[in-house]
Amino acid sequence: MSTEPTIVMPAHGAPSYRPNWDQYFMKLAMLASERATCPRMHCGCVLVKDNHVLSTGYNGSLPGTAHCYDDGCLVVNDHCVRTNHAEINAICQAARHGMALEGSTAYVTNLPCTSCAKALIAVGIVRVVIFSSYHDSLAERFFQESHVELCRLPMPEGIIHYDLKEFSSARSFEESERENHAGESCSCQHESY
Numbered sequence: 001m002s003t004e005p006t007i008v009m010p011a012h013g014a015p016s017y018r019p020n021w022d023q024y025f026m027k028l029a030m031l032a033s034e035r036a037t038c039p040r041m042h043c044g045c046v047l048v049k050d051n052h053v054l055s056t057g058y059n060g061s062l063p064g065t066a067h068c069y070d071d072g073c074l075v076v077n078d079h080c081v082r083t084n085h086a087e088i089n090a091i092c093q094a095a096r097h098g099m100a101l102e103g104s105t106a107y108v109t110n111l112p113c114t115s116c117a118k119a120l121i122a123v124g125i126v127r128v129v130i131f132s133s134y135h136d137s138l139a140e141r142f143f144q145e146s147h148v149e150l151c152r153l154p155m156p157e158g159i160i161h162y163d164l165k166e167f168s169s170a171r172s173f174e175e176s177e178r179e180n181h182a183g184e185s186c187s188c189q190h191e192s193y
């Protein structure tokens, strides 16, 4: 049998939808937002440098403490104060792992609030990418004063595409079991929350 490779061109060309870098990192931020624990807001943040993800965050309670969805929001002046915002959690995550954020880009689902904007500026973020606004924020003013670039992106297609049937080399677990006549089940503990 020859081991000489053959070039096989895709039958239907390139996929109609392939996210560019900004859309890709924004989709990761949207995915992070799905972990949010407060019903008043779902926000996700991904901190990126040289197309490399340094840290991610979503608005959520302090580690090990009650979630708003379980124990209710802790409201002061019409703001829920139980959670850290996504940007702060992403910065804290980077701090825990000793990651410098100088010169990086923040992908955030929404315009940061005033406090988060100031924190992003202070850790050396140079570009902020968003696809929606926020009800109460002086972020734009602070970004402008500190020469942080603010980019408004149209919301990338929200759905994450993965069609097992589309790829000739992909197998569902069930198909794979049938083909190999051997069932392997994993012993992972799947947490629901």
Ligand SMILES: [Zn+2]
Pocket: 037, 038, 039, 040, 068, 072, 073, 074, 080, 081, 082, 083
């Ligand atoms: Zn809340």
Ligand SMILES: [Zn+2]
Pocket: 085, 086, 087, 112, 113, 114, 115, 116, 117
């Ligand atoms: Zn904030």
